[in-house]
Each structure stands twice: as structure tokens, then as C-alpha cells.
Amino acid sequence: MMDWTDRHCRVLHRLLSRHALLYTEMVTADAVLHGDRDKLIGFSPTEHPVALQLGGSDPAKLTEASRIGEDFGYDEINLNVGCPSDRVQSGRFGACLMREPQLVADCVGAMGKAVSIPVTVKCRIGVDDQDPETALPALIEACVKAGVAGFVIHARKAMLAGLSPRENRDVPPLNYPLVYALKEANPDLTIVLNGGITSLDEAKAHLVHVDGVMLGRAAYQTPALLAEVDSRFFDGEETDIGAAVEAYCGYIAERLAAGVPLNAMTKHMLGLFHGLPGARLFRRHLSENVTRPGANLQTLRDALAHLQGATESEAA
Ligand SMILES: Cc1cc2nc3c(=O)[nH]c(=O)nc-3n(C[C@H](O)[C@H](O)[C@H](O)COP(=O)(O)O)c2cc1C
Structure with a gap:
């Protein structure tokens, strides 16, 4: 698109x-x-x-x-x-x-x-x-x-x-x-x-x-x-979203080193946790910090930390 x-x-x-x-x-x-x-x-x-x-x-x-x-x-x-x-x-x-x-x-x-x-x-x-x-x-x-x-x-x-x-x-x-x-x-x-x-x-x-x-x-x-496409429509298994995010972090680290801006990769994650506790804080953290000078993988990790330990009332 x-x-x-x-x-x-x-x-x-x-x-x-x-x-x-x-x-x-x-x-x-x-x-x-x-x-x-x-x-x-x-x-x-x-x-x-x-x-x-x-x-x-x-x-x-x-x-x-x-x-x-x-x-x-x-x-x-x-x-x-x-x-x-x-x-x-x-x-x-x-x-x-x-x-x-x-x-x-x-x-x-x-x-x-x-x-x-x-x-x-x-x-x-x-x-x-x-x-x-x-x-x-x-x-x-x-x-x-x-x-x-x-x-x-x-x-x-x-x-x-x-x-x-x-x-x-x-x-x-x-x-x-x-x-x-x-x-x-x-x-x-x-x-x-x-x-x-x-x-x-x-x-x-x-x-x-x-x-x-x-x-x-x-x-x-x-x-x-x-994440459910492979198990529901193909002969595959449901994807663990945490594992996929970890793998994407690995990809991001690699591409950052090649000069790709962080935002070009994290923007595609903005809807990933839609409806989950901490999702709003995750998005806000990214949008406020991702284009700052020095933004790096830790910026994403800090945003992801909002999803851990967030309560149901913080669901977006
Ligand atoms: C921002 C945006 C860009 C799009 N660009 C393309 C495109 O490059 N090629 C294409 O075939 N369709 C493009 N589409 C149309 C979608 O592929 C799709 O046909 C349309 O959104 C209807 O499907 P959906 O209801 O699942 O989104 C674009 C849609 C959006 C929202």
C-alpha cells in the first residue's frame, strides 16, 4: 500500500x-x-x-x-x-x-x-x-x-x-x-x-x-x-508475537547499523498491540522519542517496557 x-x-x-x-x-x-x-x-x-x-x-x-x-x-x-x-x-x-x-x-x-x-x-x-x-x-x-x-x-x-x-x-x-x-x-x-x-x-x-x-x-x-494466519489457513502454527517482536528487534539493529532511521521500521509496529494493556503508552513513547537524535533500539525497548506490567485499565 x-x-x-x-x-x-x-x-x-x-x-x-x-x-x-x-x-x-x-x-x-x-x-x-x-x-x-x-x-x-x-x-x-x-x-x-x-x-x-x-x-x-x-x-x-x-x-x-x-x-x-x-x-x-x-x-x-x-x-x-x-x-x-x-x-x-x-x-x-x-x-x-x-x-x-x-x-x-x-x-x-x-x-x-x-x-x-x-x-x-x-x-x-x-x-x-x-x-x-x-x-x-x-x-x-x-x-x-x-x-x-x-x-x-x-x-x-x-x-x-x-x-x-x-x-x-x-x-x-x-x-x-x-x-x-x-x-x-x-x-x-x-x-x-x-x-x-x-x-x-x-x-x-x-x-x-x-x-x-x-x-x-x-x-x-x-x-x-x-499471527493466527498460519494456524488457521495453512498447515502451520500460531506465531508467538513476543518472539516475532524479538526477531524484528534483531532486524532493526541490523538495519540501524546500515543507516535506516528507527522510525522507518517502528512505524509499522504502532498497531501491533492494539487493545492490549499498555498499548497507548507504547505508541506514545514511540511517537515522542523515535525521531529524536540518538534514537536507537533501546528507544524501542523502552516503549515495549510499557506493555509489561501494564494493567487492564491502560488498554488502548
Ligand atoms: C494507503 C493505501 C495505499 C494503497 N496502495 C495500494 C497499492 O499500491 N496497490 C494496490 O493494489 N492497492 C493499494 N491500496 C488498496 C488496498 O490494496 C486495498 O485494495 C483496499 O484498501 C481495500 O482492501 P482493504 O479493505 O482490505 O484495505 C492502498 C490502500 C491504502 C489504504
Whole structure:
């Protein structure tokens, strides 16, 4: 998620779930081709399995960016056909591509031929005045013909005229049944449902109808839920959050030594203890101290100390 997640966040999330598939935020093909690649798409081997999400609509550029992503070691390349921001529309990519199924198909077809890892698409169910009942199947059909077999569907329209990107994540109504029906009509495709899923119980209920679920905001804002993903959805065990935090401290120490600011890593922990005694003091300690000169791992340890011995009345 642009401006929220990054490689540090993915390391934390991976420590909480070994099996959940993680995605990068969208990186444009142009940025991959011309920008500082290590900074933009570099990642730690511990993050696997991890997908690189690209934005763009030029088949040649997307193909080259996909090759680069594969060479970096990504497990999947995902094309963004769902982002509604103005910046993105002016570049003719993101959600506005829902109107151009053939162009999307040309892109993913070329990308798929260039790499040996899966190429998938993340899309909406339509934009503006499109009828989702026809717009979504049209996009899927074009992509399937081009060789794509995996889709993540944010089950609401994007209203490109009139709503802000933030509103476009909440205001247009969710239509889960449309996505269920798509899966029923196309049993061979891998259909992952996204949008408005806030708990693992909800996720479980959706999985009766679809192959997977993607959690965006809930995973970021309340990452502790990831600790139960392996035991509930994979053949794994529940993660000990204390052990994950300890391992993340080890990662932080390493990256601090490489010059990464403390805040860039601890900001992803702010929701980790949500609802637990001491969580508010933990967050306050971090926000007051993390950017001070000399802030270091001890700053985080001091913040974590608020969680030990806190009483129920201090629950946030
Ligand atoms: C701050 C923010 C940035 C986002 N950036 C991306 C992005 O880069 N690529 C993408 O496919 N979706 C992006 N999204 C959308 C989410 O992936 C997801 O589709 C949306 O929030 C609905 O799912 P949720 O209700 O589980 O959060 C972003 C969402 C937020 C809140």
C-alpha cells in the first residue's frame, strides 16, 4: 500500500506469518526502469513469498520491469488495475484501465511471455458508469486469453470522477456476490477477494466461495491478526508475537547499523498491540522519542517496557 507499506513492513509481517503472500506497494514500470532499483524494489530474502506490483500500461516497459522483478527474485508480478488516484489516471494506468481490457491483456500477455513466474492482475469490479456485471467479466476474459490465471479483485467500483482515493476505498458499495459468481463460472481461475475484510473469521467465510482473500488496511492497522494466519489457513502454527517482536528487534539493529532511521521500521509496529494493556503508552513513547537524535533500539525497548506490567485499565 503506497505510503504505508515498504520492505520493513513486509519483514515484520513475514515474522508474524510464514505463509501469507505479501505484496509490494505499486511501483510504476517507469520507476523500475529509470529509478534507484535497490531502493524501490530491493527486498530481504526473508520476505518470500512476495509479489511485485507494477503500475503502467505500456507493454514494452511493463515487460522489461517484469524481467527486472524476476531477476530480483520476486515470486509473482502483479499488474495494478485498481488504483484510482489522479496521478495514476493521468499516466493511463490503475483503475482507469478497467475501460481498456484489450490494452491490459496486451500488457499481461507480453509480461507473461517474458517471465517464468506467475503474472496476476489486481482490479476493481468496474469504474464510474460501467456495469460491473459486464465490465469485470470483460476484463477477466481478455486477461485469461492472454494467459493470466490469477486475479485479486477489490470488490467495489472506483468512481474516478468525484471521489478521492480514500473515499474510493470506502464509499462505493462492496459486491462480494459478483466475485463469488465469477469464481463459480470460472473454477479453473484463482480468484482472490479483497475489500473491507477486517477479521480472520470474515476471511474464513469468504474462502467458502473464493480461493484466497487479501487484507489491506486490517493487516496494516492490526498486524497481530497475522499471527493466527498460519494456524488457521495453512498447515502451520500460531506465531508467538513476543518472539516475532524479538526477531524484528534483531532486524532493526541490523538495519540501524546500515543507516535506516528507527522510525522507518517502528512505524509499522504502532498497531501491533492494539487493545492490549499498555498499548497507548507504547505508541506514545514511540511517537515522542523515535525521531529524536540518538534514537536507537533501546528507544524501542523502552516503549515495549510499557506493555509489561501494564494493567487492564491502560488498554488502548
Ligand atoms: C494507503 C493505501 C495505499 C494503497 N496502495 C495500494 C497499492 O499500491 N496497490 C494496490 O493494489 N492497492 C493499494 N491500496 C488498496 C488496498 O490494496 C486495498 O485494495 C483496499 O484498501 C481495500 O482492501 P482493504 O479493505 O482490505 O484495505 C492502498 C490502500 C491504502 C489504504
